[in-house]
Every structure is written in C-alpha cells, then in structure tokens.
Amino acid sequence: MGIEHASLGVLVLMALLIGPVLYYIRLARQERELYVRRIPGVGAIDEAVGRAAELGRPVSYTSGLTGVGPVLYACLGVLYHVARKAARYKLKLLTPQSDAQVLVVAEDTLRDAYRAEGRLALLDARNNMYLSDEQFAFAAGYMGLMQREAVAATFLFGHFAAESLLLAEAGQQAGAMQVASTISPEQVPFFICTCDYTLIGEELFAAAAYLTREPVQLGSLYGQDRAKLLMFVAIVVGVVIATLNSIYPELQLRNIEDYILRELW
Amino acid sequence: MSTVNYEPWTLATILTGGLGTLAIFSFLVRENRLYRIFEHLYIGIAAGLGLVVPIKNYIWPQILVPLLGYDVVQYPDGTFSKVYDPTNLLYILPLSFGCLYYFVYSRRYAWLSKLVIGFSLGMSGGLAFKGFFNEIIPQLASSFKPLVVYHDGALDLFRSFSNTVFVVTLLSVMYYFFFSFRRRARFAEMGAGLGRWLMMVCFGAFFGSTVMARMALLVERLQFLLNDWGAALRYCIGL
Amino acid sequence: MQYRAKLIKLVTFLGGIYYFLEFVLPASIAGVKIDQYHEQISNGFVAVGAAAIGLGLINLLMVHGSRIIFRRRGWFESCALLLGLTAMAYATAGEWAGSVDSSAQAGRLMMLREFSDRIMADAAANKADVLPVSKRNQFLYDAATKEIPELRALVTRLSNMAGEDVETARAQRLSPRVLAATDALVSGLEDLPRGEAAVGDVGKNSEISQRLADASVLSREGETLLFEQTRTKRFYEFLYQSFFISLGAAMFSLLGFYIAAAAYRAFRIRSSESALMLCAALLVMLGQIPFGLWIWDGFPEVRVWLLSIPSSGAFRAIKIGALVAGLVMAFRMWLSIESESFAERS
Numbered sequence: 137m138g139i140e141h142a143s144l145g146v147l148v149l150m151a152l153l154i155g156p157v158l159y160y161i162r163l164a165r166q167e168r169e170l171y172v173r174r175i176p177g178v179g180a181i182d183e184a185v186g187r188a189a190e191l192g193r194p195v196s197y198t199s200g201l202t203g204v205g206p207v208l209y210a211c212l213g214v215l216y217h218v219a220r221k222a223a224r225y226k227l228k229l230l231t232p233q234s235d236a237q238v239l240v241v242a243e244d245t246l247r248d249a250y251r252a253e254g255r256l257a258l259l260d261a262r263n264n265m266y267l268s269d270e271q272f273a274f275a276a277g278y279m280g281l282m283q284r285e286a287v288a289a290t291f292l293f294g295h296f297a298a299e300s301l302l303l304a305e306a307g308q309q310a311g312a313m314q315v316a317s318t319i320s321p322e323q324v325p326f327f328i329c330t331c332d333y334t335l336i337g338e339e340l341f342a343a344a345a346y347l348t349r350e351p352v353q354l355g356s357l358y359g360q361d362r363a364k365l366l367m368f369v370a371i372v373v374g375v376v377i378a379t380l381n382s383i384y385p386e387l388q389l390r391n392i393e394d395y396i397l398r399e400l401w
Numbered sequence: 402m403s404t405v406n407y408e409p410w411t412l413a414t415i416l417t418g419g420l421g422t423l424a425i426f427s428f429l430v431r432e433n434r435l436y437r438i439f440e441h442l443y444i445g446i447a448a449g450l451g452l453v454v455p456i457k458n459y460i461w462p463q464i465l466v467p468l469l470g471y472d473v474v475q476y477p478d479g480t481f482s483k484v485y486d487p488t489n490l491l492y493i494l495p496l497s498f499g500c501l502y503y504f505v506y507s508r509r510y511a512w513l514s515k516l517v518i519g520f521s522l523g524m525s526g527g528l529a530f531k532g533f534f535n536e537i538i539p540q541l542a543s544s545f546k547p548l549v550v551y552h553d554g555a556l557d558l559f560r561s562f563s564n565t566v567f568v569v570t571l572l573s574v575m576y577y578f579f580f581s582f583r584r585r586a587r588f589a590e591m592g593a594g595l596g597r598w599l600m601m602v603c604f605g606a607f608f609g610s611t612v613m614a615r616m617a618l619l620v621e622r623l624q625f626l627l628n629d630w631g632a633a634l635r636y637c638i639g640l
Numbered sequence: 641m642q643y644r645a646k647l648i649k650l651v652t653f654l655g656g657i658y659y660f661l662e663f664v665l666p667a668s669i670a671g672v673k674i675d676q677y678h679e680q681i682s683n684g685f686v687a688v689g690a691a692a693i694g695l696g697l698i699n700l701l702m703v704h705g706s707r708i709i710f711r712r713r714g715w716f717e718s719c720a721l722l723l724g725l726t727a728m729a730y731a732t733a734g735e736w737a738g739s740v741d742s743s744a745q746a747g748r749l750m751m752l753r754e755f756s757d758r759i760m761a762d763a764a765a766n767k768a769d770v771l772p773v774s775k776r777n778q779f780l781y782d783a784a785t786k787e788i789p790e791l792r793a794l795v796t797r798l799s800n801m802a803g804e805d806v807e808t809a810r811a812q813r814l815s816p817r818v819l820a821a822t823d824a825l826v827s828g829l830e831d832l833p834r835g836e837a838a839v840g841d842v843g844k845n846s847e848i849s850q851r852l853a854d855a856s857v858l859s860r861e862g863e864t865l866l867f868e869q870t871r872t873k874r875f876y877e878f879l880y881q882s883f884f885i886s887l888g889a890a891m892f893s894l895l896g897f898y899i900a901a902a903a904y905r906a907f908r909i910r911s912s913e914s915a916l917m918l919c920a921a922l923l924v925m926l927g928q929i930p931f932g933l934w935i936w937d938g939f940p941e942v943r944v945w946l947l948s949i950p951s952s953g954a955f956r957a958i959k960i961g962a963l964v965a966g967l968v969m970a971f972r973m974w975l976s977i978e979s980e981s982f983a984e985r986s
Contacts, residue, residue: 141662142534153964153968154968173584205525206526237502262702270450276425276439301898324604328917330906338961352972360964361579361580365579367541371572374544382551393545410874414881415882419886422886437717440717443883445720445724445727448724450728452697459686463683478770482758495691497691499687515648516648520654522655522974523651523655525973526973527657531663536963571953596957597913600954601920602916605919605920605924606920609943616896
C-alpha cells in the first residue's frame with residue numbers, strides 16, 4: 137500500500153533531504169569554491185558540437201519519451217548549453233520531440249539560447265519538430281531523420297524505453313558522435329554499446345551543473361550529494377539493525393522504515 | 402492451389418503489413434525511398450490516432466461530458482438521474498488556461514505560453530514529492546538485508562554471501578555517484594572503482610537477459626512474413 | 641517585464657502547491673476532508689495538458705505543409721504523412737461515432753433499468769415529491785415497449801448475416817439469445833403493475849431491472865458485432881492493423897538485428913570493463929538457452945543469481961541516486977530556484 141499522506145518521519149526526512157540543498161545554494165551564491173569531480177561524458181558534449189562544427193554537419197538533440205517533469209528540466213539545462221554552442225557556430229540543430237508539451241518547452245529554451253547568443257534570426261522553428269508520441273513511430277522518424285540529415289553529433293538525454301537501441305544505432309550508422317544519458321538503468325547497457333559516451337542515471341542531473349558551473353546548480357549538486365549521503369548512512373544503519381536482528385532474534389529491533397512510516401495523526 | 406479464401410479487407414491488411422515490414426527492414430541496408438514513405442505514413446497514422454483517441458478516452462468522458470451535463474439523464478417521468486453539479490463549469494478554466502500553449506506561435510505574446518509551461522512544471526514538481534517517497538521507502542526497506550542469515554539455527558552461507566554481495570554492490574555504486582567528495586584516500590578510489598566494475602556486471606547481465614526477448618520478436622515477424630504474408634501473396638498470384 | 645517573471649514564478653508555484661499540500665497534510669483536518677474534490681481537481685490539472693492536443697498537429701502541418709507548398713525535398717513523403725494523418729483521424733472518428741451509435745439502444749435500455757431501480761428506491765424511502773409508483777411504472781412500460789421493435793429488428797439482422805466466417809457463427813449464436821431476452825422483457829412488462837387501477841407495488845420492478853440489463857448487454861453485443869462488418873470499422877481496422885500494429889512490430893523486431901550488432905561492437909574486448917560486461921552477458925545468455933543447459937545445468941541458477949543480486953543492487957543504487965536528484969530538481973523547479981530562472985529568460 138502506498139504512502140498517501142506524509143507521516144512525521146516522512147516530513148523529517150524531507151527536511152533532511154532538502155535542507156542541505158538550500159544551505160549549499162546559499163553557500164554557492166556567496167561565491168565559495170565548490171569542487172565537482174570530473175564526469176567523463178559531460179566534457180564530450182563540447183567535443184561533439186566542435187566536431188559537428190568542423191564537419192559542417194548538423195547536430196541533433198532529443199529527450200526521447202521524456203514528459204514534462206524534473207527529468208525534462210534537467211535535460212533543458214543541457215539543451216540550452218548545446219543550443220548556445222550551435223548558435224555560436226551557426227550549426228543546424230535538430231530537436232525531434234515525442235511530446236507536444238515538451239515541443240513547446242523546447243521551443244522556448246531554444247529561443248532563449250539563440251537570443252542569448254544574439255542569433256535569434258538563425259533559429260528555424262521547423263528544426264524543432266514533433267514526430268510522434270507513439271514510441272516506435274518516433275523511433276522510425278528519428279532514424280530516418282538522422283540518416284537523411286547526416287548528423288555529425290547526436291545527444292540523447294532523458295527517458296527512453298525499448299527504442300533506445302534503435303535511436304542510438306541510427307546515429308551510429310550515420311557516423312555521428314553520440315552522447316547519451318538516461319535515468320532508466322535498463323537502457324544504459326544499450327547506450328554503452330552504441331554511444332561514444334554515456335552518462336548514467338543521476339549524471340544527467342549533474343551534467344548541467346558541470347557544464348555551466350552556475351552557483352545555484354553547483355550548490356544544488358552539493359546538497360544532493362549530502363542528501364544521498366544520508367541515504368547511504370541510512371542503508372548502513374538499516375543493514376546493521378537487520379544483521380543484529382538476524383543474529384539475536386530476541387532483540388526484535390525496529391528498523392528505520394518503521395520509524396519513518398509511523399503515523400503522525 | 403491455395404484452399405484458403407481471403408476476405409478482401411483481411412487480404413489487404415496482410416499484404417500491406419508485409420510490405421511495410423519489408424520497408425522497415427530495408428533500413429538495415431540504408432535509408433531509402435520505400436522506408437521513407439512508410440516512415441511518414443506511420444507517423445501520420447500515429448498522429449491521426451493520437452488526435453482522436455485522447456479526446457475519445459479522456460477529454461470527452463472525463464471533462465466535456467460532466468461540463469456539458471451529458472451525464473445527467475432524464476427519465477421518462479420527467480425526473481433526472483442526478484442534479485447537475487455547477488462546479489463542473491470550473492473545467493472551463495483549466496481548458497482555457499491550457500490554450501495559452503498556442504501563444505508559443507506568436508512573436509509578441511509568446512511569453513503567455515511560459516505561464517502554462519511554468520504551471521505544468523510546477524505541477525510535476527509538486528507531484529514529485531509523493532512519487533519520491535512512494536518509491537524510495539520500499540526500496541530502502543528492502544535494502545536492509547542482514548549480512549548474516551540463519552536457517553533452522555544453522556548459518557545459511559549462500560544467503561549470507563548473496564546479501565553481502567547485494568549490500569556491497571549497492572553501497573559501492575552509490576559511492577561512485579558522489580560528485581562533490583574528493584577521493585583522496587586509496588580506499589575511496591577503490592570503492593568507486595569497485596562500484597564501476599559492479600555496474601558493468603549489472604549492465605552485461607541485463608544486456609544478456611534482453612537478447613532472447615528481442616530475438617523472439619524478430620522470429621515472430623519473420624514467421625509473419627514467411628507464413629501469413631507468403632500465403633497471401635501466393636493466393637493473389639493464384640498459386 | 642519584471643512583472644512577467646514574477647507572474648510566471650507565481651503560476652509555477654501555484655501549479656505545484658495543491659499536490660504538495662495534498663501529500664503533506666493529513667486526509668482530514670478537524671473533520672473536514674481535504675481531498676474530497678481530489679478527482680475533479682486532478683482532472684482539471686490534466687485538462688491543462690490535454691488542451692495542448694493540437695500542438696503536435698500544428699507542428700506537423702507547419703513542417704510538412706510548407707514542404708508540400710514550396711516543393712522542398714521530401715514533399716512527396718510529406719503528402720503521404722498528411723494523407724495518413726487525415727485518413728486515420730477520419731477513420732478513428734468514424735469508428736468512435738459508429739460505436740456510439742451502435743451502443744445507443746443499449747444505453748437507453750440501461751437508462752430504463754436505472755429508472756426502474758430509482759422507482760424502487762424512492763418507494764422504499766417514501767419520497768413525497770415524485771409521482772405514484774403506478775404512474776411511474778406506466779411511463780417505464782411505455783418507454784420500454786418502444787424499444788421492443790428495434791430489438792426484434794436486431795434479431796432479424798443477426799439471423800440474416802451471411803458467410804462462413806467466425807463473426808457469422810457468433811451472430812447465429814447470439815440471435816436466439818437476443819430473441820429470448822426480448823420475449824422475457826415483453827412478458828415482464830405485461831406483468832408490471834401500472835396505470836390508475838393498479839396498486840403501487842414495486843415487487844416486479846426488480847425483475848424488470850434485470851431483464852432490461854440483460855437486453856442492454858445483448859443489444860450492445862449484437863450491435864457491436866454488426867458494426868464490425870461495416871465499411872467504417874473495416875477501414876479503421878485495416879489502417880490500424882496494417883500500419884500501426886505491423887509497422888510497430890517491425891520496428892520492435894529491428895532490435896533483434898541491432899542487438900547483435902551492438903553486442904559485436906561492445907564485446908570486442910578492448911578493456912577490462914568490456915570483458916566483465918561480456919562475461920556477465922555470456923553467463924546470463926547461457927542460462928537461458930538449451931545449449932547452456934547441455935554444457936552445465938547450473939547456468940540457469942547462475943543467471944537468476946546474477947540478475948537478482950548484483951544487478952538488482954546496482955540498479956537500486958542508480959535508482960536511488962536518480963530519485964534523490966529528481967526530488968531536488970523538482971523542488972528547484974517548483975520554487976523557480978535558478979541562477980537565471982526559466983521565468984526571467986522572457
């Protein structure tokens with residue numbers, strides 16, 4: 137049975153997860169130096185766009201089956217960065233979409249990116265195209281597009297399902313340099329096999345922070361790490377409690393989830 | 402001579418389906434005109450379906466029927482099945498607000514579309530809290546595995562080993578994804594390295610598990626081409 | 641322009657506040673149920689997104705329409721796309737209209753069944769502001785009797801279906817059932833106490849309700865069967881099966897080819913990581929095929945163990961990380977916490 141309403145434990149956990157984020161964002165805004173380790177695939181984004189500029193061929197960016205939500209918001213950060221580079225190098229940027237609402241959001245982001253580079257006139261609305269919200273119709277359209285346009289760099293960022301391998305193979309056949317990132321662990325193996333660089337899971341969320349080095353994004357990443365550390369410690373404690381219960385069954389220690397889910401009202 | 406008699410629509414369906422399948426398969430060689438035509442037909446058909454089906458399955462029964470009062474039925478004696486709820490009229494507000502999306506095509510008023518985009522982003526942000534806790538709590542709870550397991554008083558070595566591998570994998574992969582902690586100590590680098598290796602095992606295992614399923618799909622399509630489509634073709638040419 | 645950014649931030653916040661409070665607050669406060677209108681409010685939120693249904697269509701028309709008008713590269717394929725779109729939209733709308741028509745009588749019979757139940761319920765509750773039972777039963781009788789000729793016509797249409805296919809056999813089996821249900825309904829209506837002289841007795845209403853329900857179900861089944869033989873439905877099924885389903889299955893089956901290509905590319909052992917991936921994949925594949933069993937009968941257990949222990953652990957770690965990152969992103973999104981927020985880039 138799901139959690140319909142928050143218990144006290146859930147509220148405390150929420151505060152413990154969000155609190156560090158707010159603290160580090162404040163710290164980052166005070167221009168404190170914040171270390172972020174190198175994420176290999178992220179540096180490849182600029183390399184891929186540079187390659188496309190040298191070859192004079194288009195760049196493609198898709199968020200796959202991502203709907204409106206936090207994942208899309210993370211993808212938009214990378215799209216903004218790629219679009220600014222494409223505008224700067226006067227590259228054709230194709231952004232095929234599978235969701236009509238995402239189409240509008242992407243259109244907005246592209247406009248902002250091109251305007252920031254002072255190249256709004258270069259933006260061609262026809263390159264931000266809706267293909268289909270049906271998974272394989274989208275894949276069919278994307279595959280044909282990659283081949284016909286002979287793209288030099290493709291970015292696959294977001295949520296993908298079984299069509300992930302089709303999309304990645306199409307770019308591979310076109311000879312494009314590919315950088316992929318998905319939060320669906322099931323699709324990561326296919327991207328690893330076909331793409332030049334793959335960002336796994338939450339590296340998608342870290343990518344924009346790493347690229348832009350903006351204080352808010354870096355601070356958020358720091359806070360996120362502290363939140364994950366809390367989860368890490370909780371798992372260690374939970375495992376210790378479970379082990380003690382197994383060795384000494386008479387102890388009957390209550391584990392962490394019992395405390396979290398205890399009803400408040 | 403084939404003894405099966407095909408009904409015209411069925412015959413057309415099988416023949417077109419087979420031709421479409423071959424057109425898709427032709428992409429394996431290279432992108433070509435036949436593939437392009439069927440690709441565009443597929444997108445068009447999916448778009449046509451996507452236009453009507455949401456209206457038929459959701460907008461009409463859930464929004465417009467209660468709004469227009471079509472769910473209120475008049476009985477033969479003049480009484481009504483229920484009283485029309487005037488709060489249903491409030492559905493006009495979200496529908497009108499959603500129409501602001503279309504201002505994205507206006508140069509001057511494009512900012513209005515940002516209102517509804519922001520609303521949708523905010524809505525999914527608000528929804529994320531419940532979704533997060535409903536996913537993370539069960540995942541955490543089922544991760545609390547004992548490293549030492551007893552069965553009928555005796556130490557169950559296999560389960561203890563399995564649980565230990567599970568917990569070590571979970572923690573080392575989680576450790577790999579820390580971006581802001583410096584890995585100065587050798588132990589720290591080793592932990593992250595172990596996480597990466599175990600992820601590779603995981604991805605390899607998952608890759609291997611999907612191979613058979615994907616092959617089965619291919620076999621099904623080949624069987625359709627050889628059996629159904631082949632038979633329909635032979636029927637057409639009189640064999 | 642400052643007001644625009646503030647307005648967008650406010651609207652973004654308002655978009656999320658209901659669901660946040662609905663989760664954080666208890667189900668009821670001081671006896672007042674917080675979420676009594678949850679379904680209607682949720683429908684309202686979804687309606688905002690549903691209004692965007694035309695956006696994809698507009699984009700397709702813009703992109704492909706301009707290609708056709710200006711005879712750009714690919715204009716012929718764009719014609720195919722718009723033709724497919726029009727044909728499918730027309731066929732789906734026709735199928736919808738047809739299925740609504742074919743269930744019209746079933747709907748009326750079900751309405752009469754609800755009316756009969758309402759008569760019983762009002763009589764049990766001694767409701768004062770309604771007509772006497774006998775008068776209401778008279779109305780029920782008159783309205784139900786009007787449906788009888790159409791039911792009998794359905795029986796004839798089902799019996800007259802020609803052919804040797806499965807649908808005709810179904811129609812032949814259904815026809816006597818519809819006839820029996822119609823006759824049962826007629827005899828039940830004759831026994832219904834009604835009119836000025838009859839006593840206000842609801843004893844027969846329960847039986848009438850059941851017979852109306854049976855007639856409704858069979859009417860829907862029969863009309864649906866007949867509708868499936870019409871040109872409208874067949875055209876819809878042709879487009880749906882031969883394009884949508886077939887092409888989807890073909891695309892899915894391409895994965896069989898591509899997974900082999902991807903495996904070849906990935907498993908040329910260039911590093912220790914790819915070697916590890918290869919070994920794991922090989923062990924799992926051997927556990928799934930008879931050849932693996934022939935080599936060693938322990939492979940299936942190794943496969944199960946690999947998938948349920950280390951794989952599961954790694955997946956969970958990735959999932960937990962992504963969930964935490966998603967929550968943080970959702971929080972920032974909701975409160976528009978950005979260096980240069982989406983709202984300010986107006």
